[in-house]
Amino acid sequence: MTRNPHETSGEPNPLRALDLETLRRRTSMKWRTHPEDVLPLWVAEMDVPLAEPVVRAVTEAMELGDTGYPAGTAYAEALAAFAAKRWDWGGLAVERTAIVPDVMLGVVEMLKLVTGYGDPVVVNPPVYPPFHDFVRNLDRRVVEAPLGGDARIDLDVLEDTFRRITAGRGRAAYLLCSPHNPTGTVHTAEELTAVAALAERYGVRVVADEIHAPLVVGDARFVPYLSVQGGERGLSLMSASKGWNLAGLKAALAVAGPEAAGDLARMPEEVGHGPSHVGILAHTAALRDGTAWLDALLAGLEANRGLLAALLAERLPGIRYRPGDATYLAWLDCRALGLGDDPAQAFLEHGRVALNSGLPFGSGGAGHARLNLAASPEVLEEAVRRTAAAVERAGGVRG
Template sequence: MTRIPHEPSGEPNPLRSLTLDQLRRRTSMKWRTYPEDVLPVWVAEMDVPLAEPVVRAVTDALALGDTGYPAGTAYAEALAAFAAERWDWDGLAVERTAIVPDVMLGVVEMLRLVTGPGDPVVVNPPVYPPFFQFVAHMDRTVAEAPLGADGRLDLGTLEETFRRAVAGGRRAAYLLCSPHNPTGTVHTADELTAVAALAGRYGVRVVADEIHAPLVTAGARFVPYLGVPGGENGLSLMSASKGWNLAGLKAALAVAGPGAAADLARLPEEVGHGPSHVGVLAHTAALREGGPWLDALLAGLEDNRRLLADLLAEHLPAVVCRPGEATYLVWLDCRALGLGDDPAQTFLRRGRVAVSSGLPFGTGGAGHVRLNLATSPEILQEAVRRMAAAVG
């Protein structure tokens, strides 16, 4: 029987499982970038234990010495089943997938398939900073089509940016962040259908980063870009990385729509050598058996969203928080605090709390910070307390 997403799973809330002392034993970026007196609520790592099926898959592989090169289609099959159950999407064809090292390296490879050096890549700032970094590093140019004031896609701006991008017969691509990071916006089926129509009209190829797709609230619906009318020519990158906290176990999937199958077939063979076989096993286990754990996490994140709203109203009422419908990241407008373009520096220096600066997110990022909700209520409370103390 198909599970209803977000129904009570019987799993404990993973956000309440680890103490601050336990977390400080971790050696990853989140916990080693800043001194120990700094409370980190910045980079996209969750303060959770791993789902038991993932732990079992990895430890079984290690016990067997199964640490060779990745092979087979189990990951794609697991993602197709997850997509059918969670998103009512049966259009993920295993034969139109390829394993890639991670989502951003997969994005680079997809953009190489559909653009050439110097071609423009359209993005919607404020957006995930590596979009700018990776595009520039691969010798493409970034064309900004900023989100609207409501944090949603501005289709008029997008059309004008597409028109300029293809002027003179140039090729162009659109790097779509769906759900959107940092705002948590979940693009609707109507919005994505309009995007596909614009892309078709101007000959712009769409590459969708859909890594946050499993992390959508109960009141919203994730719509795969490849599943909307006109999305058949698109390319998507998906992964269990964000949903199950597997960034250190590298693996992702590139997925092609029917009209992009020939493009994906041109992917160099050596790209498939980059993913971790153990990572593939972990991601496959998460998608196949990690649903109850994910539902418990989503319920915990919803609790934290409500808690954050209450904390901000009490301690930092001048901060504008528009709760997103996806991700575990929150975009905070701190401009009314009078802390300048980079309030994250003040929160770090005076409050000893690390949030992500809004500036690297591009246009619309000045005066903003991104906060990571995927932590315990106690750490979230302390983070807001420190932020308020930095302002007071």
């Protein structure tokens, strides 16, 4: 099993590098959606400086005026090398990849290939809200197969769902979130193999969003869906975006299993014109040369998980938090606080802390909030202090 060598990265913790005054100079969504008195721990942007290899790659491109259209397979080659070293997976074939603008737009293109108008697409709520939004905007039908109480895929529920939606022998797809957002669940090889067997039995095509794959901590192991037995007909979307904080540098890769190569080949050529060439350069540099920075980040995130759990236990024991093994997101069960279906609204109004409301995450989201813990320990401490004060002001129950 591959482990993340945090202690040997030699890089400083990037989560401790920037102060709030510097961060508030940023003009991205995280820092411009709310007034300046609000502490933003919501949208998936990290409070980190970029990895030096990424800065160097983008700077050199600017100096050269290298801002044209993307070309070549360097991104796919870098991802294949990263996958082989990091996940012990040598099956990422460069010839079965295609560049796409970003992961969710890539998901849309993959669903176009394997489903048609009105076809069902299964999701596991609570799950990343764009899973619902993009599927509906594509004129497909969202079908929920909720996670179990342990925040893992409920295989019985999934099979019942597959059986029901394929009874008329129409086409169907399963949009798998791996690792899972917002719970941070890392699906095991056994679970994914079982998913693949169910998909094969019922003729359901699997499209896997694996954008959080680089962000697995400790002894947990990310297993690519395409690497498991039965995953040969699957399609995956991968990116360096989340691992290295590159959301503003658009680029992702669609990856096909051996038996899905023909599907990927049908993707329109113009889709590959959408990614940013500079973004591809940045993502390639991150995967190829940014692993020491990533390891330092993972060590910082692991420490922040422990810190958040301790702070909540002390200040807000009414919040149930089960630290996940991946992502930099914390899924907070706030139902015992007595703040209703949308506790994030109370935290914002009474504590000036911005978290994501759980409601858009689908079934199981009511009474929950998602917190972005990719911040400094000091910011996390202040966020919990404000949240505890907000509960008191709103008349809730701390514990």
